[in-house]
Amino acid sequence: MTRHFIKRTLAILLTAAAALAFGAPGAPASETIRIGTFLSVTGPASFLGDPELKTLRMYIESINKDGGVLGRKLELVHYDVQHLADKAKTAIKRLIEDDKVDVIIGPSTTGTTMATIPLVERAGIPMISLAGAVVIINPVKKWVFKTPHTDRMACAKIFGDMKKRGFTRIGMISGTGGFGKSMRGQCKGLAADFGISVLADETYGPKDSDMTPQLTKIKNTKGLQAVLNPGFGQGPAIVTKNFRQLGMGMSLYQSHGVASKKYIELAGAAAEGVRLPAAALLVADQLADNDPQKVVVVGYKKAFEKRWGSAVSTFGGHAYDGLQLAISAIARAGSTDKEKVRAEIEKTSGYIGTGGIVHMSPDDHLGLSLSAFRMLEIKNGEWTLVD
Numbered sequence: 001m002t003r004h005f006i007k008r009t010l011a012i013l014l015t016a017a018a019a020l021a022f023g024a025p026g027a028p029a030s031e032t033i034r035i036g037t038f039l040s041v042t043g044p045a046s047f048l049g050d051p052e053l054k055t056l057r058m059y060i061e062s063i064n065k066d067g068g069v070l071g072r073k074l075e076l077v078h079y080d081v082q083h084l085a086d087k088a089k090t091a092i093k094r095l096i097e098d099d100k101v102d103v104i105i106g107p108s109t110t111g112t113t114m115a116t117i118p119l120v121e122r123a124g125i126p127m128i129s130l131a132g133a134v135v136i137i138n139p140v141k142k143w144v145f146k147t148p149h150t151d152r153m154a155c156a157k158i159f160g161d162m163k164k165r166g167f168t169r170i171g172m173i174s175g176t177g178g179f180g181k182s183m184r185g186q187c188k189g190l191a192a193d194f195g196i197s198v199l200a201d202e203t204y205g206p207k208d209s210d211m212t213p214q215l216t217k218i219k220n221t222k223g224l225q226a227v228l229n230p231g232f233g234q235g236p237a238i239v240t241k242n243f244r245q246l247g248m249g250m251s252l253y254q255s256h257g258v259a260s261k262k263y264i265e266l267a268g269a270a271a272e273g274v275r276l277p278a279a280a281l282l283v284a285d286q287l288a289d290n291d292p293q294k295v296v297v298v299g300y301k302k303a304f305e306k307r308w309g310s311a312v313s314t315f316g317g318h319a320y321d322g323l324q325l326a327i328s329a330i331a332r333a334g335s336t337d338k339e340k341v342r343a344e345i346e347k348t349s350g351y352i353g354t355g356g357i358v359h360m361s362p363d364d365h366l367g368l369s370l371s372a373f374r375m376l377e378i379k380n381g382e383w384t385l386v387d
Contacts, residue, residue: 032075033068033336035060035326036101038091038116039130040108043082044206044233047262048108051304051316052130053078056105058307059323069327070334077101081112083177088112089119096123102336103329105322106130108315111178117144126329126342128322130315132232132257133182137365145345145365147321147355148314149279149373151183151230152190154255157277157373158228159187159194161386167225167251171200171218173211173239175231179257183230199224204235211235211242219248226250232257237266244270251275256373260313264381275386277373279314281354283385297354317354324353 037056040049060074068074077099079091088107095101096119103126107113110133117136120127120143127144129136134150162170170191174184184203191198200221202214218227227250229239236258243252252274254263259278264271280287284297300320301312328351329344330336348367351358356372375386 032073033070033327033330034075034077034099034101035323036077036095036099036104037106038079038081038088038095038104038112039106040083040112041080043084045083045109047233047260047313048130048315049080051260051308051310051313052106052108052319054308055304055316055319056323058303059320063327069330074327081107083109083112085111085115088116092116092119096120096125101125102338103326103341104128105319105326109178110136110182113144113146114178117141120144125338126326126345128325128345130318130322132179132255134186135182140363140365143342145325145360147318147325147353147366149256149277149355149368150186150366151179151255152186153368153370153373154183154230154277155187155190156194156370157375158253158255158275159190159196161275161375162196162226162253163194165226165251168195169197169199169223169225171202171221171224171227172198173202173204173214173218173227173229175233175235176203176205177231177233179255180231180235183255183257187228187230204231204239206233206235208235209238211239212246215239215242215246215248219246224250226253228253228255230255230257234266237263237271240267240274241270256314260315261311262313264378269381271378271381273377273379275375275377278376278383279317279355279372280374281312281314281317282376282383283374284312286385292352292357293354296352300354314354321351321353321355321358325351325358 039052064073081087081091105128110131113129113131129146132148134152136146174180200218204211254276256278280293281297284301287294304312329341332344333340348360356368358367360367376383
């Protein structure tokens with residue numbers, strides 16, 4: 001666990017531990033606090049779930065070395081559900097009914113999240129999703145929260161940058177998965193607010209290996225100035241390569257669904273000049289010293305890369321934030337009572353995480369403003385901060 005977080009929560013933990021020591025009701029110190037998770041560790045969404053699981057394991061080990069929470073060790077219970085809704089449903093049932101976890105962090109994707117929300121709401125257990133679509137928390141669900149910026153926020157950030165650059169006529173090529181489909185709808189609904197017209201609108205499936213036909217249609221649409229690609233996984237990398245091969249001659253924007261080094265590796269030189277909104281984590285060392293997020297993101301980046309020997313991604317950062325929100329809420333609640341923990345998550349205010357500064361409320365189960373997003377551009381194979 002980072003020393004920064006320990007300092008912020010030590011007083012809460014000590015107060016709660018003291019209360020238990022003097023006879024306050026609660027579980028025995030020998031009983032673990034069970035953190036349930038079901039992530040996309042293998043399969044096409046593994047670039048999401050792999051760093052998420054690594055993050056949870058790393059920090060739970062560290063927290064336990066520091067004495068745990070409320071004097072109790074944390075226990076991680078995990079199932080790999082790939083990106084499949086049926087596997088996610090099976091996993092959530094096991095976590096709730098058999099494993100009797102106290103709180104759930106995950107899953108990785110919008111599709112698996114939406115498939116399991118009814119089960120979570122029925123059971124009455126706090127779940128902090130690590131997926132991107134706004135439909136997860138809008139409308140608000142009592143027991144469901146999330147840490148990543150929403151697809152609607154991504155549209156607004158991208159359109160704001162387009163407007164600054166004088167782009168008003170664009171094409172879109174979107175994945176048909178849960179996230180791509182949701183972001184496509186959000187962007188089309190928001191475009192007019194920024195004076196932007198979507199003149200070409202194409203899609204691709206998760207198994208498509210060549211998007212040249214769709215991009216050719218976009219290229220042949222007169223007057224386009226930029227192309228936006230909502231999606232995640234290998235699809236956006238294929239789009240990027242095909243985009244360059246066709247000599248599209250316009251700017252290409254991606255979503256925060258590709259905010260990991262894996263995208264740059266897959267797209268290669270074709271990624272040069274691509275812009276996308278992402279968390280500050282990807283440009284941790286480029287932040288101003290007085291940026292309140294710098295201590296957090298630099299600390300997480302160093303810890304992750306030292307432990308695992310691989311580049312940090314925003315997806316692991318989402319898991320970091322989910323875990324910190326959960327254990328801080330448990331500490332403030334002084335127990336693992338699910339309603340009390342849920343209420344404390346909802347009261348989160350001023351938490352500085354990898355995704356931004358979080359202020360939740362009964363009407364907002366994300367708690368991030370648009371300012372939490374940073375606009376990045378890929379230059380020389382690296383992330384660079386635009387604003």
